[in-house]
Amino acid sequence: MSIDARALTNGLTAAEVAERVAAGQTNDVPARASRTVGQIVRANVLTRINAIYGVLFAIIMSTGYFLDGMFGLLIIFNSGIGMIQELRAKRTLEKLAIVGQAKPTVRRDGVSVELAPNEVVLDDVIELGPGDKVVVDGVVLTADALEIDESLLTGESDPVVKHPGDQVLSGSFVVAGGGAYRATKVGRDAYAAKLAEEASKFTLVKSELRSGIDKILKFITFLLIPAGALTIYNQLFNVNESLADALRGMVAALVPMVPEGLILMTSIAFAVGVIRLGQRQCLVQELPAIEGLARVDVVCADKTGTLTENGMRLSEVISSNGDASISHALAALVRTEARPNASLLAIGEAYPAAPGWQSTAVAPFSSARKWSGASFAEHGNWVLGAPDVLLPPESAERTEAERIGSQGLRVLLLGRTDIAVDSPDAPGVVTPAALVVLEQKVRPDAKSTLDYFASQNVTVKVISGDNALSVGAVAGSLDLPNSAHPVDARNLPSSPDELATAVEETGVFGRVTPAQKRAMVGALQSRGHTVAMTGDGVNDVLALKDADIGVAMGSGSPATRAVAQIVLLDNKFATLPYVVGEGRRVIGNIERVSNLFLTKTVYSVLLALMVGIAQVNYPFLPRHVTVIAWFTIGIPAFVLSLAPNNERARTGFVARVMRMAIPAGAIIATATFVSYMLVRTTATNEQAGTTALITLMIVALWVLAIVARPYKWWKIALIALMTGASFLLFVLPFTQRFFALDPTNTAHTTLALTTAAIGVLLVEIVWWIQRRFTNLIPEQDPEPTTAQ
Incomplete structure (x- = not known):
C-alpha cells in the first residue's frame, strides 16, 4: 500500500x-498484563492441592461422617482467596500499566x-x-x-x-x-x-521460592500413595475396623501431610506485595521481581533524576573574550534538537530568542560521544558538550571546568570546530568559546534514602555519565560511603577481574558510557552480588536489561520502561526503599511460615508410618486434623506472612527450611506417638485420641513460638490467642462434643502434659543448636522502617 x-x-x-x-x-x-480472569480461575481451582483434597473429601462424604469433611473448606479457601487476591493484583497492574x-x-x-x-x-x-x-x-x-x-x-x-x-x-x-x-x-x-506476547505472560512460578515449594509438593504427592495404602491396610486387616472407619482414619492421616496453606500463603504474599507496591505507584511488570528485590545487595543509581532533580537552571556563562555570538549560538543549538534534554531546556529558557541561523548539518546529543553540535553556514560549526571530552588535558578551560564541577555543578563547553559536525572526524579541533554552568538541585529525600540502604547493608554505587568530580561532589554532600575519590570511567581497567575489583572498592563513577554501565553491572554480578539498576535514560537500557532487577523512572524514556521489571511511576528514588522492603517482607515471611507448614508435613508422615508399623488405630479424626491446622499453623501463618520483615533473602530455601522442619516434625511425631501408645490400652478411643492431641498441640504451639521469634507485643498476643483457643477446645462442653474429645482422665492428661514438656525441651534444644552452629535463624528482626 x-x-x-x-x-x-x-x-x-x-x-x-x-x-x-x-x-x-x-x-x-x-497488552502486557497478568493472566486473564478465566486463567486465574482455572489456575486457582485446578491445582494439585485441590485435586488431592477433592478426592479425600469425596471419600469422607461417601462414609457419611460429614463433620470430618471440614477440611473440604480449604478447597474453597485455597481457590477463593487466591482468586480474589490475584484479581485485585491484576486490576492494580492493568491500571498502572495504562499510566x-x-x-x-x-x-x-x-x-x-x-x-x-x-x-x-x-x-x-x-x-x-x-x-x-x-x-x-x-x-x-x-x-x-x-x-x-x-x-x-x-x-x-x-x-x-x-x-x-x-x-x-x-x-x-x-x-x-x-x-x-x-x-x-x-x-x-x-x-x-x-x-512481547511471550514476555507478557504471567511468570510467578519462575522463582527459587516457587520451584522449591513445587519440588516439596511433588515429593509429598508420591508419599501419599504408599502412606495411604499402609494406613488403610492396617485399619482393615490389623485393627479390623469397618471400611468407613478405615477410610476415615486414612483421610485423617493423609490430610495433614499436604502443606496446603503454604501454597495459599505464598500466593497471597506475592499478590499483596504487588498491590502494596501498586499503591505506591510502583508498576511491577514481572512478578518474580518481588522475590528478586529481597536478594538485592547493590543498587547502581544514576545521579541525574535519582540523587538530583531532573530539572536544571542555567547559572552562568563564562566567556573569556566576550564574544557576542555566544548567546546566538546557544539559542540556535537548542533549536536544532528535536527533543532537547534537560541541559538544553535550561539553556533554551535563558536564551528564548531565535537568532535565525539556519543549520546545514546537525549532530544530535549522544551519551556515547558526550556532545552535540550543528553547522550554520556562514556562522560556522558549533559544539556543546563535556569539556573533558572536547578539550585536551592541558587546556586552561578544562581545568577551570573541573574546578567548577567539583562544587557539584554541571559544566558544558561551547566551542567552535574546524570541520562540519556531520564529518566522520567530527568534532575535530575545538576552540573554546564559553563555559556553560548549570545547577542541579539535590532531591530532598536523597539522603534519607541512602541512609536507609546503608542501614540495610545495601551498597549504593553512583554510576553517571557526568563529570566524575561533579558527581563526587553531589554524592559527598549526601555522605555516600566511598565517595571521597570518584573515578573517571575512562581510566577503568578493561580486564573483567580488575574492573570487578575497582567497582567493588569505589562508590562513585563519572563519564560512564552505556557499554561500561553494562560491564559494571556484570562485574558486580561476577563477584556474587545481586544488583538492582536504576535509570531513566536511553543510555541506561542495556544495564537495566542485564541487572538482576531493572528499575526505571516513570518519566524516563519508553525504552527504559520497556526493559525494567519495576517502574517508579512517581519518579522518586525515595520510593525504592519501599520496593526493596516489600520484597524482603514477602520472601522473609514466606520462609518463616514455611517452617510451620513443613513441620506439620514431617510429623504427619512419620506419625502415619509409626501407626502403620505398630498396627494400631490412627489416633486422630479428620476434624482433629482440621483444628490442629487452624490454631497451630493456618491463622498464625496468615498473620506472620503479612508482618514487617527486612531480612535479606538467601539462596537455599528448601534445605534451610527442612533443617528446621525435619527435627521438629520428628520430635512432635515421636512425642505424640509415645503418649498415644502409653494410654491406648487403658483408655477409650476418645481419651487416647485426646491425650495424643494435647501432646501434639502443645509441642506444635511451641514450634510456632520459635518461628515467631524475636518477640514483639503483637507476636506474643498471637501466640497467647492461639494457646487460649486451643485450651478452650478441650474444656468447653460444646467443643468436646463436636470434636469428640474426652480430657476427663487426669492421669492421661498429666501424661500428655509431661510428654509434651519433654518434646518442647527437645525442640528448644534443636533450635539453640541451629542458632549456635548454623545461624539459620536471625538473632533479631530489623526494626520496622519507613520502607515497610
Missing part, C-alpha cells in the same frame, strides 16, 4: 484510519497526537525522537542523524544509523537524532510481537 507526499506530511486521515480498523489492520498485540505505557507520536490529519500502541494502524506515520521505542515495524521516511539501537533484538550494542528507506523493527529504540517512519507491519505481524 503506497503513501504519498501528503500522507508523509499530514499522516492518515480519519477516514483512512477507519478503513484500516475495519480491515483489522491494527496493532492488536495483547506507565509508552505512547508513540502519530501524525493524523496534519496533527501530531500521542496514541496507545494498540491504536496504531497500518501506514500510520510515526515520529521518532531520542529514547522513543519503535512500536511496530516500518520504513524510515525522514531521518535527522537518526541512530537506532537494535541490541534488544540482535544483541549488537552499536547503534545503527538509519536513512530514508531503511527498515526499523519493533522492539528497538532511538539513541540519537530523530525522524519519522511508516508502519508496514502491525500487530502479530511485527518482528517483536511474539517476543
Whole structure:
C-alpha cells in the first residue's frame, strides 16, 4: 500500500484510519498484563492441592461422617482467596500499566497526537525522537542523524544509523537524532510481537521460592500413595475396623501431610506485595521481581533524576573574550534538537530568542560521544558538550571546568570546530568559546534514602555519565560511603577481574558510557552480588536489561520502561526503599511460615508410618486434623506472612527450611506417638485420641513460638490467642462434643502434659543448636522502617 507526499506530511486521515480498523489492520498485540480472569480461575481451582483434597473429601462424604469433611473448606479457601487476591493484583497492574505505557507520536490529519500502541494502524506515520521505542515495524521516511539501537533484538550494542528507506523493527529504540517512519507491519505481524506476547505472560512460578515449594509438593504427592495404602491396610486387616472407619482414619492421616496453606500463603504474599507496591505507584511488570528485590545487595543509581532533580537552571556563562555570538549560538543549538534534554531546556529558557541561523548539518546529543553540535553556514560549526571530552588535558578551560564541577555543578563547553559536525572526524579541533554552568538541585529525600540502604547493608554505587568530580561532589554532600575519590570511567581497567575489583572498592563513577554501565553491572554480578539498576535514560537500557532487577523512572524514556521489571511511576528514588522492603517482607515471611507448614508435613508422615508399623488405630479424626491446622499453623501463618520483615533473602530455601522442619516434625511425631501408645490400652478411643492431641498441640504451639521469634507485643498476643483457643477446645462442653474429645482422665492428661514438656525441651534444644552452629535463624528482626 503506497503513501504519498501528503500522507508523509499530514499522516492518515480519519477516514483512512477507519478503513484500516475495519480491515483489522491494527496493532492488536495483547497488552502486557497478568493472566486473564478465566486463567486465574482455572489456575486457582485446578491445582494439585485441590485435586488431592477433592478426592479425600469425596471419600469422607461417601462414609457419611460429614463433620470430618471440614477440611473440604480449604478447597474453597485455597481457590477463593487466591482468586480474589490475584484479581485485585491484576486490576492494580492493568491500571498502572495504562499510566506507565509508552505512547508513540502519530501524525493524523496534519496533527501530531500521542496514541496507545494498540491504536496504531497500518501506514500510520510515526515520529521518532531520542529514547522513543519503535512500536511496530516500518520504513524510515525522514531521518535527522537518526541512530537506532537494535541490541534488544540482535544483541549488537552499536547503534545503527538509519536513512530514508531503511527498515526499523519493533522492539528497538532511538539513541540519537530523530525522524519519522511508516508502519508496514502491525500487530502479530511485527518482528517483536511474539517476543512481547511471550514476555507478557504471567511468570510467578519462575522463582527459587516457587520451584522449591513445587519440588516439596511433588515429593509429598508420591508419599501419599504408599502412606495411604499402609494406613488403610492396617485399619482393615490389623485393627479390623469397618471400611468407613478405615477410610476415615486414612483421610485423617493423609490430610495433614499436604502443606496446603503454604501454597495459599505464598500466593497471597506475592499478590499483596504487588498491590502494596501498586499503591505506591510502583508498576511491577514481572512478578518474580518481588522475590528478586529481597536478594538485592547493590543498587547502581544514576545521579541525574535519582540523587538530583531532573530539572536544571542555567547559572552562568563564562566567556573569556566576550564574544557576542555566544548567546546566538546557544539559542540556535537548542533549536536544532528535536527533543532537547534537560541541559538544553535550561539553556533554551535563558536564551528564548531565535537568532535565525539556519543549520546545514546537525549532530544530535549522544551519551556515547558526550556532545552535540550543528553547522550554520556562514556562522560556522558549533559544539556543546563535556569539556573533558572536547578539550585536551592541558587546556586552561578544562581545568577551570573541573574546578567548577567539583562544587557539584554541571559544566558544558561551547566551542567552535574546524570541520562540519556531520564529518566522520567530527568534532575535530575545538576552540573554546564559553563555559556553560548549570545547577542541579539535590532531591530532598536523597539522603534519607541512602541512609536507609546503608542501614540495610545495601551498597549504593553512583554510576553517571557526568563529570566524575561533579558527581563526587553531589554524592559527598549526601555522605555516600566511598565517595571521597570518584573515578573517571575512562581510566577503568578493561580486564573483567580488575574492573570487578575497582567497582567493588569505589562508590562513585563519572563519564560512564552505556557499554561500561553494562560491564559494571556484570562485574558486580561476577563477584556474587545481586544488583538492582536504576535509570531513566536511553543510555541506561542495556544495564537495566542485564541487572538482576531493572528499575526505571516513570518519566524516563519508553525504552527504559520497556526493559525494567519495576517502574517508579512517581519518579522518586525515595520510593525504592519501599520496593526493596516489600520484597524482603514477602520472601522473609514466606520462609518463616514455611517452617510451620513443613513441620506439620514431617510429623504427619512419620506419625502415619509409626501407626502403620505398630498396627494400631490412627489416633486422630479428620476434624482433629482440621483444628490442629487452624490454631497451630493456618491463622498464625496468615498473620506472620503479612508482618514487617527486612531480612535479606538467601539462596537455599528448601534445605534451610527442612533443617528446621525435619527435627521438629520428628520430635512432635515421636512425642505424640509415645503418649498415644502409653494410654491406648487403658483408655477409650476418645481419651487416647485426646491425650495424643494435647501432646501434639502443645509441642506444635511451641514450634510456632520459635518461628515467631524475636518477640514483639503483637507476636506474643498471637501466640497467647492461639494457646487460649486451643485450651478452650478441650474444656468447653460444646467443643468436646463436636470434636469428640474426652480430657476427663487426669492421669492421661498429666501424661500428655509431661510428654509434651519433654518434646518442647527437645525442640528448644534443636533450635539453640541451629542458632549456635548454623545461624539459620536471625538473632533479631530489623526494626520496622519507613520502607515497610
